[in-house]
Amino acid sequence: MEAEEQILRRLARSSGLRRQEVREFVQFEVVAISEGPLEAVVLRKLRRARRLRRDLGLSTEAVVIILRLLDRIEAVEGRNRVI
DSSP states (O other), X not given: OHHXXXXXXXXXXXXXOOHHHHHHHHHTTSSOXXXXXXXXXXXXXXXXXXXXXXXXXXXXXXXHHHHHHHHHHHHHHHHHHHO
């Protein structure tokens, strides 16, 4: 559990979000906490979340919906590139 708190702290500091905000995105399963190379992907998504909250004044729930939709769009675009 302590390792998870350290990762949350590091992600919060690097993304500009509060630790509680990062924890909420983890609880909503928008991002998964892990150490290593996947952390860069998580950090990129958290920074996007911060920009959505800051620039558009969106709630956490609205940001979660948008991030999920963006993930789906990116998945579809990725499949279309292969075809």
